[in-house]
Amino acid sequence: MKKIINDPADVVVESLRGLAAAHAGVLRVVEDPALVVRADAPVDGKVSVISGGGSGHEPLHGGFVGPGMLDAAVPGAVFTSPTPDAVQAAVEATTSAAGALLIVKNYTGDVLNFETAAELAAAEGADVRSVVIDDDVAVADSTFTAGRRGVGGTVLLEKIAGAAAERRYSLDAVEAVARRVIGQVRSIGVALTPPTVPHAGEPSFTLADDEIEFGIGIHGEPGRERIPAEPADQLVARMLAAITEDLPFERGDRVLLFTNSMGGTPQVELYLAHGIAERLLAEQGITVARRLVGPYITSLEMQGISLTLLKLDDELVELWDAWVNTPALRWGV
Amino acid sequence: MKKIINDPADVVVESLRGLAAAHAGVLRVVEDPALVVRADAPVDGKVSVISGGGSGHEPLHGGFVGPGMLDAAVPGAVFTSPTPDAVQAAVEATTSAAGALLIVKNYTGDVLNFETAAELAAAEGADVRSVVIDDDVAVADSTFTAGRRGVGGTVLLEKIAGAAAERRYSLDAVEAVARRVIGQVRSIGVALTPPTVPHAGEPSFTLADDEIEFGIGIHGEPGRERIPAEPADQLVARMLAAITEDLPFERGDRVLLFTNSMGGTPQVELYLAHGIAERLLAEQGITVARRLVGPYITSLEMQGISLTLLKLDDELVELWDAWVNTPALRWGV
Known part of the structure; x- marks a missing residue:
């Protein structure tokens, strides 16, 4: 290490x-x-x-x-x-x-x-x-948890509930908007390489040179299955299908698309995957009204990505767009 | 790959x-x-x-x-x-x-x-x-270039020249401020792991499990020397010394400290290194007046960091602080 x-x-x-x-x-x-x-x-x-x-x-x-x-x-x-x-x-x-x-x-x-x-x-x-x-559609139970x-x-x-609180919503109202987000958001992740926890000193798992863990958790816990490495077009389509079938997300829906790096993914690959997801959603008649691309929820140096879709309504858009001033998300100030 | x-x-x-x-x-x-x-x-x-x-x-x-x-x-x-x-x-x-x-x-x-x-x-x-x-103090000539x-x-x-242009500085004045930045900025990088170029398909170099490339370039080109892995306190001190001795940066200087991830570095390590650099500069009487921490100039998935110091004056601070609206740097809007 x-x-x-x-x-x-x-x-x-x-x-x-x-x-x-x-x-x-x-x-x-x-x-x-x-x-x-x-x-x-x-x-x-x-x-x-x-x-x-x-x-x-x-x-x-x-x-x-x-x-x-x-x-x-x-x-x-x-x-x-x-x-x-x-x-x-x-x-x-x-x-x-x-x-x-x-x-x-x-x-x-x-x-x-x-x-x-x-x-x-x-x-x-x-x-x-x-x-x-x-929000993780990958598995029902996993190493660290019961349920998804x-x-x-x-x-x-966190962004949307934070904006609601900043606007002085009551505790009831902040809780209600948070529960609405939880009901309308779904994610899936993949890993190409493992993370190494400092006090463990060894990689959390091993993957062959041509293997991808489909449905990976953010601690490196197993996903749905190991699949052979495949072109990005197919991988992103497979990921999106897992999400859209789950809620489901349907033609006419307006969504926020969040393309996340697990930590070690080159940005050139992250934006490439994001572009494919935008194209596939457009083909399905799902409107990407807001987006976030970057390493925002990571697993140390793990290479891989996750995709998250949130079904939007006017209030959620307004709270998403509201100013924010934190180290990692900052706009409107 | x-x-x-x-x-x-x-x-x-x-x-x-x-x-x-x-x-x-x-x-x-x-x-x-x-x-x-x-x-x-x-x-x-x-x-x-x-x-x-x-x-x-x-x-x-x-x-x-x-x-x-x-x-x-x-x-x-x-x-x-x-x-x-x-x-x-x-x-x-x-x-x-x-x-x-x-x-x-x-x-x-x-x-x-x-x-x-x-x-x-x-x-x-x-x-x-x-x-x-x-601005790279590591080596005088390298694989891709003559000179530093x-x-x-x-x-x-790019941020400072861009801000000067946005304020409608003349071409002469934008060029002058750009040349001042170039004269006052110095950097050094280290790598723990190599990047893999997609069309090459193989890692750009190999490092032993206990080796660090000190003075790495952003294409994986060799630095000053390969050193044994060492605690972050020593590594960051070694990096800062290479920069501060070069310009030199001295007691009483006001600087911008930029702690950069080469791409695959976990953020927990990046901020850890940043904290050490802040402490060491304070001990040397160099005032960190502005800072930037994140993956802003990377080498694909390479793990490692670079440190950059820019000697500031009032005009450079003002131009750094000016609003900017790009995918990777955004503030004041």
């Missing part, structure tokens, strides 16, 4: 120091327990939107902290759920009388620890709700 | 189609010769700022086309200079009576082809100037 790190045990905290130095105007970092907090939190009268999970998926979640998106992110160790006390500390650091919404990706450890934290915070009088996102996994849709959910 | 592509010969054009679909409001793509052009070009009375070079370094240069930065980018094949006629077409598509500045990275093929294009355009009456950037190579400083140069 070659990595640009010191002691594997210090990777997360040392990386957070770099994040804090680079984006001091937007966020601050707490080291024990590790938290990324919006610089001006708590914001009076605004619902606090909080997420978190294992590290190694950056910019998710710490890179999405800032006005218009998350009030706090709770990073666990690499690919490891954060502890309940860390989540509780994030609630305490950012929550006004307007309450807090916890955005939880559906992994068993995350769900348990966020639930425990919500109960602890509620016992101290905070109005805390949780939503669990499970939470993946790329999380990025869109 | 596993890549998300169709025919290796079509990678660049198919990728440009994805770029055009994703960012239609900001830029348009021409396919033959391949060009990325600002959507509203030519802009009357504004100097056109044009760059280009081999593909595989995305977002450089096509991802920097848009208001406040480049008027056009000319992508060659992967790691291959664009032809003079393509550069000339970019000049014709974007140049008003205010003239054009060509930003050329110092690689022999690029310099020759941009020079020829400038002569062809001048013969047709356009007022065209060129600047050559050679142009690397990370190019990103900063």
